[in-house]
């Protein structure tokens with residue numbers, strides 16, 4: 001690497017190190033990579049392996065879940081890169097390199113190893129040898145920062161985003177709808193709070209294993225455009241994106257049934273669910289409160305229930321198999 005390349009790499013490394021969240025870090029990296037001459041497209045992905053729910057089966061479930069970055073995305077999946085991603089996930093050992101199997105040249109950043117979720121950044125285009133060296137040099141900085149920020153933003157057991165991250169992301173979702181009110185109900189987001197009813201949580205190992213199984217069912221059961229969090233103890237949050245009320249009910253009901261029929265090592269467990277629509281006229285804490293009220297109703301009524309709270313708008317809507325109040 002020339003002195004000039006080194007200086008450039010140092011300067012960019014210093015910029016990357018200043019980012020206080022994985023979101024900002026990756027945004028920063030993407031915009032730098034996009035500014036390189038010859039680069040046509042940059043895209044980033046998070047890849048979750050759906051373990052350890054052995055024997056879950058089910059047509060709606062996937063073995064790996066690929067989520068495109070940034071988190072709030074309207075598209076479910078960028079199919080153009082699906083092929084390269086699938087092959088990289090299967091064959092790459094991690095690191096930075098050229099992917100030669102595709103028509104156009106692709107440089108990949110693969111933050112693999114023990115990291116969950118695995119991160120892959122794809123850079124399409126043809127860059128000079130100098131720029132490639134700078135890109136390569138930044139990879140180490142980026143992957144170390146990802147590991148560091150993950151420790152802050154993710155729950156160490158399930159590797160789902162933690163409560164603090166949920167607060168931040170929900171604010172972003174509310175802001176998103178502030179700027180762009182959905183034209184149709186199918187473009188809405190929904191906040192669901194899920195609570196595991198499980199007698200053996202007093203026993204640590206059983207409890208942890210159950211949480212791992214539940215988080216694996218979540219990762220497999222929801223779309224890649226939905227956002228999953230471990231909220232607190234036995235509570236999880238899902239932000240279900242880009243669907244209407246029937247759609248969110250379909251997804252929650254499917255998950256409820258998946259849990260009810262899952263062979264947990266600790267025996268049978270149920271899940272209670274409360275949900276509300278992400279209405280940009282209400283703050284993130286109010287939305288959580290609304291979903292929490294619905295969850296409370298679900299837990300105190302018939303267990304294994306799903307309850308919708310539209311109380312913020314003081315409206316009731318008729319539904320067949322989902323309770324409203």
Ligand SMILES: Nc1nc2c(ncn2[C@@H]2O[C@H](COP(=O)(O)OP(=O)(O)OP(=O)(O)O)[C@@H](O)[C@H]2O)c(=O)[nH]1
Nearest residue numbers: 221222223226240241242243244246247248250251
């Ligand atoms: N965001 C989100 N929406 C879902 C999910 N599951 C179902 N939906 C919504 O509910 C609708 C009906 O879902 P399904 O009953 O699974 O029907 P489907 O014909 O298999 O849905 P498609 O995947 O669109 O083909 C979908 O079109 C989505 O709008 C989910 O996990 N996440």
